[in-house]
Structures are given as C-alpha cells and as structure tokens.
Amino acid sequence: MDKNLVLAILLPFLALPLQWLLWPWLTPFVWFLFYPTVFFSARLGSLWGGLISTVTSIVMVWYFFMPPQLSWALDNPSRLYSIGLFLIMGYLFSVTHQRLKLAQHNNETALEARFAAAFEQAAVGIAMLSPDGHWLRANQKLCEIVGYSHDELLARSFQDITYPDDLEVDCNYKQQLLQGSIQTYAIEKRYLRKDGGIVWANLTVSLVRHADGNPDYFVSVVEDIQQRKNTELALRQSQADMAKAQGIAHLGSWNYNLAGGWVTWSEEALRILRVAPGTNRLDTEALKDLIAPDDRPAIKAWVGACRDGQQPNDLVFRYLPPDGGMRYLCVRGELLGDAGQLPASMAGTIQDITEIKLAERAVQEGRLKLEAALASMSDAVFISDVAGHFIHFNDAFATFHKFKDKQECAITVAEYPDILDVFMADGSLLPINQWAVPRALRGETVNNVEYSLRRKDTGETWVGSYCFAPIRNDKGSIVGSVVTARDITGQKQTQEALRVSQERLLLALDASRDGLWDWDLRTGAVFRSHRYYEIVGRRREDDTKDFDFFKSTVHPDDLASVLATIEAHKQGKTPIISFDYRLASPADKTTWVRVKGQVVERDANGAPMRIVGILSDITEHKLAEAQIRGLNTDLERRVEERTAALIVANQELDAFAYAVSHDLRAPLRAMSGFSLALQEDYGGQLTGEASEYLAQINVAALKMGDLIDGLLVLSRSSRGELRLDTVDLTALANNWVAELKRNAPGRQVAVYIEPGLQTQGDARMIEAALRNLLDNAWKYTQHTVSPCIRFYSELRDGRRYFCVADNGAGFDMAYANKLFRPFQRLHRQDEFLGIGIGLATVQRIVHRHGGTIEAQGEIGKGAVFSFSLGQ
Amino acid sequence: MNNKTILLVEDNAQDEMLTLRALRKAKVANQIDVARDGQQALEYLFKEGAYVDRDGADLPTMVLLDISLPRLSGLEVLERIRADSRTRLLPVVILTSSDEERDRLKSYEIGANSFVQKPVDFAEFAETVARLGIYWLAINEPPHH
Structure with a gap:
C-alpha cells in the first residue's frame, strides 16, 4: 500500500494525543488540530x-472532545452541524487534492513522452544511472557509441x-556528486567498446535527487569525441x-600576427630565446627589451x-636572454598571404648562431695569435702551400x-737556388729537392737537421738548425709545409770552442797523469776517469760508482781526517x-795521492750539489819532498853552526877592537906625554941629539896611534849593521x-x-869611503903643478859608477x-905619508854594499877610482 | 874658583899624571881629588866606605870620568850618579881613550854632559884638558841645589 495513504490515515491518530495534551488551552475549539x-x-x-x-x-472528536467528553452523547444538537461542516470540508479537501494530483499526473506523462522522444533521438548519448552505477536507461546513441544493444548495456554497470x-x-567525481560538494562535472574519458576498441567521449554528469534529497539517479551525457581525439x-x-x-x-619558427601585434613561437624558438615553455606568445614590446640596443634599429628596418x-x-642580431648573457641569433622570414590580400602575418625561422x-671569432683570434706568435719568435718560421709558395x-x-x-724576401722556394747555396754538414751541396720545404711537402717530418747556407751575392755563410713537417687537411692529404729555422752559427762556434777546450783539458789531464772524478751529491753517483783507477790500483769493474768506493781506497789511518776535510769543504x-x-794498498808499499777539487754547483740554499776534482799520484813527490826536507834540515843545522861560530868570532873581534881602542x-899617550913633558921641563939640560x-919617540907614538885608528876603521867597516x-x-x-x-889654505x-x-x-x-878617496886624491896631487880633482858618475854595463879622478902621482x-x-x-x-x-x-865598504871598485892609473898622470854600490 | 873641587876618576896612573899636569899647566888651581876605580868614585860622591869622613863641600864641581875602569865601569858609575837624587844634576865629563861610537851614544843616553876623547898626541891632550877645565869651572853655570 502506498505509504502516503498510510501516513494520511495515521495522521489523525497523531493529532489526537497532541490535542489531548493541549486541550486545557484549546477548549472549546474541538476541531483545532x-x-x-x-x-x-x-x-x-x-x-x-x-x-x-x-x-x-x-x-475521535465526537468521543474525546465534544462535551460530554468520552461519550457519544452530545450536549447540543448544533454539534451535529459542526460535524456536518467538517465532513463537507474534508470531502472538499480530498476532492480538490484528488483533482490536483490527476492534473499533475497528466502533465508529467506528457513531459515524459516528449522527454523520451528527445532522449531517444538525441545526437549525444544520454543515460540514467543508479547511484551504484547501473544503467537505468540509455538512449540509442549511447548504445551506438559503446557498441552494445540497449539490453546488453542495461545488464552492465558503467x-x-x-x-x-x-x-x-570518474568514480571520484561521482562520489563528490553524491556528497553534494559539486553539482555537475565534465570529463573526457575512454569507454571500452563491445568490439574491444576504445572510444574517447566527453562525459557530463549531474545527479537527480528525490524530493526528500536522497540521490535518485545520475544523468550522464556522453559525446563521442573519438574523431576529434584522432585529429588532435x-x-x-x-x-x-x-x-x-x-x-x-x-x-625555431615564429609567426608574427601583424594585426594583434604578437608573435607566436615554436618550442625550439622558445628554447633559443630562453624563455619558459608555454610563454609562446610574446608581444613585440616585450621582445624589444631583449634585443641589444645597438641592434634594435636594424631589427626594426x-x-x-x-x-x-x-x-x-x-x-644577425645580438640577443640578451632574460637569464643573462648574450647570444647571436639569426632570423629569416617572409610575409604570408596571397598577393592582393591584406597580409595577416609574417613567419620565419630563428636560429642561435652564437657558437658559430x-x-x-676564435678562428679570427687564432689567426691573430698565430701572426703575433710568429712575429715574436726569434726562430724563422715559414708556412708554404703545396706549391712551395710562402x-x-x-x-x-x-x-x-x-x-x-720582409718585403725583400723571395716568397717561393723555387726562387731560392738563385739566392742561396745550401750544404750538408759534410760540405756537399744540396739540390733543392733535398731542402726543408720540398722534403716537408713530400711528407717528411724532421726535427733539428742542420744545413749550412751561403748567400750567393755576399758569400756570407751561416748554419741553420731546421725543423719541418707537412701540413695535412682532414683527409690526410698534404696541403702545405711548416718550417722553422734557427741560426746556430754562434752556438756552433761555442760548441766547437767548448769541444777544443774539453779536448785540451783532457790532453792536459792525460799529460799530467792525473785522474778525474765528478761527484753528484744529489744522486751520490761518482764518475772516475780511467787514469783514476790506474792510480788507485783498482779495476773499473770493481767501482761501485759511489762515495763508498772512494772510502775503500783510503788508508784506514787517514780516513777520518780525509772525511773531515771533505765535510768542511761541503759546508763552505x-x-x-x-x-x-x-x-789503502798492501803493507809493503805506500802510495801517496793528492786530491784537489771544488764544489762547482750549489742549490738555492747553498747546499753543495756537485764536486769535481783530480787525483794525482804524489808518491815520488813525497819522497823527494822528504829528501829535500832532510837536506834542508841538515843545511839549516850547518848554517846555524856556522852562524854561531861567526857570531862568536865577531864578538871576539869586537871585544878585541874595543880593547885596542881603549x-x-x-x-x-904616556910615551908621547912623558917625552914631551921631559922636553918641556928638562929640555934645557939635554944635550946633543x-x-x-925624544922627538922621534913622540913621532913613533903618533904613528902607532894612526895605525891603530886605521885598523879600527877597517875593522868597523866590516862589522856592524848596514843601514x-x-x-x-x-x-x-x-x-x-x-x-x-x-886645513891646507896654501894649496890651489x-x-x-x-x-x-x-x-x-x-x-x-x-x-868614510868617499873621504878616503878624496883624501888620496888630495894627497897625491900635492906635488902636481896644476892639481885637479873630479867627482862624477858614469853608466857602464847598466851599472852606475861613481868616480874620483885626479891628475896626481898615479900608479x-x-x-x-x-x-x-x-x-x-x-x-x-918620504914621497907620500x-x-x-x-x-x-x-873596498870593504863597497863590497858590503854589493858593489865593486876598480882603479885605473898611470905613473905621473893620475888615477881614477870608480865604485858602484850594488843595485 | 879655588873652593871648587874636581873629581878625576882614572885608573891609569900615567894618564892621571898627565891629566893633572895638563890641568896644572892650564893654571887650573882647584883641588883635584882622584878616584882610581868606579867603586871608589861612588863612595867618594856618596861619602861612604873610606870617604865617610870626607872633608870639604858636599859634591865636586865636576867629575872627569874614564870609561874603562876596574870593578865598575865609567858608564855604570854614570848611571848610578844619575839615578841618585843627590847627584842627579852633577856635571860629568866622559874622558876616554876610546872613540867607539857606541860608547859615545851610550854616554849621552845615560846623561853625560860631555864626551871627550883623549888624543894620543899629548900636546893635543893637554890643550883639550885645559879647555875642559876652563869651560866647566869658569864658563858653565852649574844648577843650584
């Protein structure tokens, strides 16, 4: 039974208890509720x-509320009237509502019919689904879309x-619809067709609820968009x-909408422009700021x-990307549209040519660098093409x-035979095909080959050290040559001088019979010449090439002092x-050697790195030295003995002379004095002779005094120090x-x-010497008629002689x-005292000065005494 | 002039006689005392030994001093004379036979006032002594004590 009808019947039973409760306030309106x-x-x-x-x-009202209550009695017959009125009104309500319902039903039926027609004939698929997803209704179109018959479809859920x-x-959206959070939704989804295919559809869904708000059914509109999808x-x-x-x-590609003023860019174009993907429409104003200001006029033109x-x-223009830096971009483009039509757009491409x-530029710079490098090089460098053209x-x-x-230079190799002769090291003339450039062009690569060159015009010669190589392209074929040449004439001369000097040194070393050693302190290695081994009496094969070998050649007793001497030198x-x-040779033979050497290289801290020196056999030298030392000692002893004897003799002589003089x-003096005293005091008493x-006694005494004086002078002239x-x-x-x-005023x-x-x-x-000579000259001219004395000097045999000459008695x-x-x-x-x-x-005095004296004389003519005084 | 004394130090009796004679001849009237060796000369000067009770003025006006003397030589005597404050300024004339350069130098070094060689020739000797006497006794002003 219709639950609305049941509710309708039950409603009075609900109203009864309510009115019963409210009756004290509702009295006397028995029909109130x-x-x-x-x-x-x-x-x-x-x-x-x-x-x-x-x-x-x-x-209910009759029994419960009409007085008397709870009885079928009526207190007043008019109550029947109110009952009749209520009955009529109830009937009217019922009929009216019956009519209203009928009219509504008719209306709905007509709507339904129209709806059904529309439903079935719609160009889109339409369906109703229960909230749990079962198909309630589906139109023909939907069936076509998914390929099921109507009944087959209704047997399935969505x-x-x-x-x-x-x-x-889809389910999520439906859930949201059921919860009421959305009213409708539209998605693109795929359906599985009966034939196994997939069909893309645009689905729009809304929920129809019951009058009480509970979900009734979903209405789905399904549009077949497979074709669009395919196109898309x-x-x-x-x-x-x-x-x-x-x-x-x-x-990249671009399209410039002339009317709109915007440019559409391809994805690659955007990458080139370095703007975020999706920003595919940049208007010209925005673009302008990204172009280098200097290039903007060119772009505009x-x-x-x-x-x-x-x-x-x-x-080509410079572009300043939003993320910084600078790129070179190249654009090309043209107008779109037919002739005569108003063009709507321009299109073209854009390319980033920064790397290019x-x-x-790198190539250009490389070229400049090469030029600069070539110019700065002291070596001659020349690059030729395959024809030998520089x-x-x-x-x-x-x-x-x-x-x-440079302007004067001939610029092809073929011109050079007229300018130069080229020789090999052995002096033979080289044909041009053996020169550096032709050899390089034939594919030879050579380092440091020496050629001698001679200018034909001046005859000037020099030596060049050449390096040359072919230049090949990427396919490996020769396209040219590169040659460098350095003038090594000076170097050669130095080398030659060095070689001669070394040879001389080696010859000298050989001649001196000395051994050579060269000690590298960094590695500890020692080089020794063959003579070294001869001297130390060891075989070269036994040399460990180090310092230990040296130590093994030193006599154990000498080792400590030798090491100390070397160490002292190493420390500077x-x-x-x-x-x-x-x-350190066998006991019966002592060999003395001498080492001389020197640190020849020190590092930055002054630590020695290399010592070079010689080794000499000095055994014979030592023996000779010992002999000489012995002889010297003996000689010294003898000299000392003689000197001592001489000193004693001299002292004795001294004492003797001293005693003599006193x-x-x-x-x-007594003889002279007393003889004179006798003459003075008693002269008158003396007779005869x-x-x-008495006078002769005095004369003798005086003569004796002169002799003593002379002897003393002679003695002194050979004694005493020479100042x-x-x-x-x-x-x-x-x-x-x-x-x-x-003293002789009378003499002229x-x-x-x-x-x-x-x-x-x-x-x-x-x-004293000069006085003696002058005295003599003075004395021996006393009988000369026109006496003359000369004192002068003369040079004989490189020595200076001083001469005293007179014209006296001579000899x-x-x-x-x-x-x-x-x-x-x-x-x-009686002639001369x-x-x-x-x-x-x-003579003694002259000899003591290392000089000589000689005399020339002739009787009656005079004498010349000449003396020199050593150096 | 007469109260001035001369000390002659001379070991050779002949030289002494000749010297005294020469002085006499030169009219030198002063008292002449003679010492015959160095030791005696010092005792005389410092009033020691045999000369403790010596009469007369404290010091002679001058000393004529021979070099070669027994015991103390003339040069040693001179050194002692110069070393003593009493005789430091006493005029001393070296009178010697020697003409050795070293004697002359040494004499002057240690403070001789004169160095005179006795010549062999007596006439010359007498003249020398006479001149010495006159110079030292009459002309020279001795330092005052």
Whole structure:
C-alpha cells in the first residue's frame, strides 16, 4: 500500500494525543488540530486518504472532545452541524487534492513522452544511472557509441565499460556528486567498446535527487569525441615531429600576427630565446627589451622590409636572454598571404648562431695569435702551400736569410737556388729537392737537421738548425709545409770552442797523469776517469760508482781526517778541497795521492750539489819532498853552526877592537906625554941629539896611534849593521873638499863635483869611503903643478859608477892588485905619508854594499877610482 | 874658583899624571881629588866606605870620568850618579881613550854632559884638558841645589 495513504490515515491518530495534551488551552475549539490534519491527509493520500482521515477525525472528536467528553452523547444538537461542516470540508479537501494530483499526473506523462522522444533521438548519448552505477536507461546513441544493444548495456554497470585508467577519476567525481560538494562535472574519458576498441567521449554528469534529497539517479551525457581525439593526436604527433625537427636543427619558427601585434613561437624558438615553455606568445614590446640596443634599429628596418613584401637577407642580431648573457641569433622570414590580400602575418625561422659566431671569432683570434706568435719568435718560421709558395713567414725569416726586411724576401722556394747555396754538414751541396720545404711537402717530418747556407751575392755563410713537417687537411692529404729555422752559427762556434777546450783539458789531464772524478751529491753517483783507477790500483769493474768506493781506497789511518776535510769543504768552510792521503794498498808499499777539487754547483740554499776534482799520484813527490826536507834540515843545522861560530868570532873581534881602542892608546899617550913633558921641563939640560931622540919617540907614538885608528876603521867597516839611507854624495864631497881646503889654505886645487849625485846605502860608511878617496886624491896631487880633482858618475854595463879622478902621482898598473890590500903601499913614506889602509877600507865598504871598485892609473898622470854600490 | 873641587876618576896612573899636569899647566888651581876605580868614585860622591869622613863641600864641581875602569865601569858609575837624587844634576865629563861610537851614544843616553876623547898626541891632550877645565869651572853655570 502506498505509504502516503498510510501516513494520511495515521495522521489523525497523531493529532489526537497532541490535542489531548493541549486541550486545557484549546477548549472549546474541538476541531483545532484536525482541520490541518485532514488537509495534509488529503494532500498525502488524495481522495481516499482525505476521506478516511476525515471520518477518523470526526469519530475521535465526537468521543474525546465534544462535551460530554468520552461519550457519544452530545450536549447540543448544533454539534451535529459542526460535524456536518467538517465532513463537507474534508470531502472538499480530498476532492480538490484528488483533482490536483490527476492534473499533475497528466502533465508529467506528457513531459515524459516528449522527454523520451528527445532522449531517444538525441545526437549525444544520454543515460540514467543508479547511484551504484547501473544503467537505468540509455538512449540509442549511447548504445551506438559503446557498441552494445540497449539490453546488453542495461545488464552492465558503467564501471564495466569504462577504460580502467579513467575509472578512478570518474568514480571520484561521482562520489563528490553524491556528497553534494559539486553539482555537475565534465570529463573526457575512454569507454571500452563491445568490439574491444576504445572510444574517447566527453562525459557530463549531474545527479537527480528525490524530493526528500536522497540521490535518485545520475544523468550522464556522453559525446563521442573519438574523431576529434584522432585529429588532435595527429596534430600533436605532427607538432612533436616538428618540434623534434626544429630541436635537431636548432631552428625555431615564429609567426608574427601583424594585426594583434604578437608573435607566436615554436618550442625550439622558445628554447633559443630562453624563455619558459608555454610563454609562446610574446608581444613585440616585450621582445624589444631583449634585443641589444645597438641592434634594435636594424631589427626594426628588417621587420619593415619584410612587411613591405621584400625578402630581406638573413639578419644577425645580438640577443640578451632574460637569464643573462648574450647570444647571436639569426632570423629569416617572409610575409604570408596571397598577393592582393591584406597580409595577416609574417613567419620565419630563428636560429642561435652564437657558437658559430664564437667559433668564427676564435678562428679570427687564432689567426691573430698565430701572426703575433710568429712575429715574436726569434726562430724563422715559414708556412708554404703545396706549391712551395710562402703563405706566412715572420720577420725572423728575413733576418735568418739575411734579407733587409720582409718585403725583400723571395716568397717561393723555387726562387731560392738563385739566392742561396745550401750544404750538408759534410760540405756537399744540396739540390733543392733535398731542402726543408720540398722534403716537408713530400711528407717528411724532421726535427733539428742542420744545413749550412751561403748567400750567393755576399758569400756570407751561416748554419741553420731546421725543423719541418707537412701540413695535412682532414683527409690526410698534404696541403702545405711548416718550417722553422734557427741560426746556430754562434752556438756552433761555442760548441766547437767548448769541444777544443774539453779536448785540451783532457790532453792536459792525460799529460799530467792525473785522474778525474765528478761527484753528484744529489744522486751520490761518482764518475772516475780511467787514469783514476790506474792510480788507485783498482779495476773499473770493481767501482761501485759511489762515495763508498772512494772510502775503500783510503788508508784506514787517514780516513777520518780525509772525511773531515771533505765535510768542511761541503759546508763552505774552505775555498777548495786539497789534501794528501795514503792509499789503502798492501803493507809493503805506500802510495801517496793528492786530491784537489771544488764544489762547482750549489742549490738555492747553498747546499753543495756537485764536486769535481783530480787525483794525482804524489808518491815520488813525497819522497823527494822528504829528501829535500832532510837536506834542508841538515843545511839549516850547518848554517846555524856556522852562524854561531861567526857570531862568536865577531864578538871576539869586537871585544878585541874595543880593547885596542881603549888599551893600546893609553901607553902611546904616556910615551908621547912623558917625552914631551921631559922636553918641556928638562929640555934645557939635554944635550946633543937627546932632544931629537925624544922627538922621534913622540913621532913613533903618533904613528902607532894612526895605525891603530886605521885598523879600527877597517875593522868597523866590516862589522856592524848596514843601514839603508838616501845619501847625497854631492853634498858629502863638497863638505869634505871644503874641510880639506880649510886645513891646507896654501894649496890651489881645481875641484869639479857633479851636482845631484845620490845613492842608497849606509850613510856613515859611504861618507868614510868617499873621504878616503878624496883624501888620496888630495894627497897625491900635492906635488902636481896644476892639481885637479873630479867627482862624477858614469853608466857602464847598466851599472852606475861613481868616480874620483885626479891628475896626481898615479900608479903603475902592474901593482894595481896590491892597491886594496891592507898595509900595502905603492909609495914610500918620504914621497907620500900613509899607512896603507884607506883603500882596503873603501873596498870593504863597497863590497858590503854589493858593489865593486876598480882603479885605473898611470905613473905621473893620475888615477881614477870608480865604485858602484850594488843595485 | 879655588873652593871648587874636581873629581878625576882614572885608573891609569900615567894618564892621571898627565891629566893633572895638563890641568896644572892650564893654571887650573882647584883641588883635584882622584878616584882610581868606579867603586871608589861612588863612595867618594856618596861619602861612604873610606870617604865617610870626607872633608870639604858636599859634591865636586865636576867629575872627569874614564870609561874603562876596574870593578865598575865609567858608564855604570854614570848611571848610578844619575839615578841618585843627590847627584842627579852633577856635571860629568866622559874622558876616554876610546872613540867607539857606541860608547859615545851610550854616554849621552845615560846623561853625560860631555864626551871627550883623549888624543894620543899629548900636546893635543893637554890643550883639550885645559879647555875642559876652563869651560866647566869658569864658563858653565852649574844648577843650584
């Protein structure tokens, strides 16, 4: 039974207890709650509901509320009237609601029919689904879309025919609809067709609820979009292919909408422009800021030219990407649209050519660097093409070939045989095909080959060290040559000088019989020459090439001092190493050797790195040395003995002379004194020859005194120290002659004394000698008529002689050898007084000065005494 | 002039006689005391030994001193004379036979007032002594004590 009808019938039973409870306040309106009850029962239950509710309500009111209550009695007959009125009104409610319901039903039926027609004939699939997803209704179109018959479809849920990947999205949306959070949704989803295919559909769903708000059913509109999807897919594929192609080509495309003022960019174009993907529409204003200001006018002109229908050349401009930096971009483009039509857009491509630009610049810079490098090189560098034509050559090339400058140089190798001769090291003339450039062009690569060159015009010759190689292209074929040449004439000369010097050194070393050693302190390695092994008496094969080998050759007793000497030199305490030591040789033979050497290299800290030196066998030298030392010792001893004896003799002589000077004189003085006293005091008493005898005693005493004086002078001239003074001979002679003249005022003697005579020697001795000679000259001219004395100097055999000459008595050269002996006289006392000791004294003095004296004389003509005083 | 004494130090009797004679001849009237060796000369000067009770002025006006003397030589005597404050300024004339350079130098070094060689020739000797006497006794002003 219709639950609305039941509710309609039950409503009076609900109203009864309520009115019963409220009755104290509702009295006397017995129908108070029942009018509304009947109205709603009629609305719910239509005719029959209304009528039953009306009757039920009358019975309840009659019994429970009409006084007397709880009885069927009526207190007033008018109550029947109110009952009748309620019954009529109940009937009217019921009929009215019955009518209303009928009209509504008719209306709905007509709507339903129209809806069904529309439903079935719609161009889109429409379906109703229960909240749990079962198909309630589906139209023909939907059946076509999914390929099921109507009945087959209704036997399935929507989940059964939804493509699994799309199911979750669909279910989620439906859940949201059920919860009321959305009113409707639209998605694109795939359905599984009966034939197994997939169909794309646009699905729009809304929920129809019951009047009470509970979900009733979903209405789904399904639009078949498979074709669109196919087109889209094809388009996307085509776009992807396009993007890929652009990506590969790094070529972006663009389209300039002239009316709209915006530019549409391809994905690759955006990558080139370095703007975020998706920003595929950049208006021209925004773009302007990204172009280097200097290039903006050029861009404007280019766009203008394009717009005018010209086809301008590709334009390269500098672009400043939003993320910084600078790129070179190249655009090309043209106007789209047919002639005569108003063009709507321009299109073209864009390309990032920064790398190309940079590469171009790098090539350019590389070229400049190469030029600079070539110019700065001191070696001649020349690069030729395959024909031997010099494409590049530097200033050093001109210098090397003795040209005045680069302009003067011949620029193909073929011209050079007229300019130069080229020789090999052995002096043979080289044909041109053996020169560096032709050899390089034949594919040879050579380092450091030496050629001698000679200029044909000047005859100048020099030596060049050449390196050359072919230049090949990427396919490996020779396209040219590169040659460098260095003038090594000076180097060669130095090398030659070094070689000669080394050879000389080696010859000298061989000649000196010395061994050579060279000790590298960094590695500890020691080189020794073959002579070294001969000296130390060891075999080269036994050499460990280190310092230990050296130590093994040193006599154990000498080792400590040898090591100390080497260490001291290594620390820089001695300028050279030089020491002698004995070899560790068999006991019966002692070999002495001498090492001399020097640190020849030190590092930055002064630590020695290399010591070089020689080793000499000095055994014989040592023996000779020992002998000489022995002889020297002996000699020294003998000299000491002799010297001691001489000293004693000299001392004795000294003492003797001293005694003579004191003690021999006193008796003479007594003889002279008393003989004179006798003469003075008793002269008158003496007779005859007595006075004469006394006088002779006095004369003898005086003579004896002169002899003693002479002996003392002679003795002193050979004793005592020899001083070294500067002696003015001229002054000495002048003074002494003046003295002589004073003592003999009666004599007229012509005296010539050479001015400016000087010598070195003991002043007192030289004065004594000179006085003696002048005395003699003075004495022996006393009988001459025109006496003349000369003192002068002369140079003989490189020695200076001082001469005292007179024109006096002279002497017989036959006795000349006796002149200088003590107490030897060539004249009698009655001719010339004298004791014969003066010239002996002079000779002693001259000899003590290392000089010589000689005498020339002739009887009656005079004499010349010449003396020199050593150096 | 007469109260001035001369001390002659001379070991050779002949030289002594000749010297005294020469002085006499030269009219030198002063008292002449004679010492015959170095030791005696010092005792005389410092009033020691045999000369403790010596009469007369404290010091002689001058000393004529021979070099070669027995016991103490003339040069040693001179050194002692110069070393003593009492005789430091006493005029001393070296009178000797020697003409050795070293004697002359040494004499002057240690403070001799004169160095005179006795010549062999007596006439010359007498003249020398006479001149000495006159110079030292009459002309020279001795330092005052």
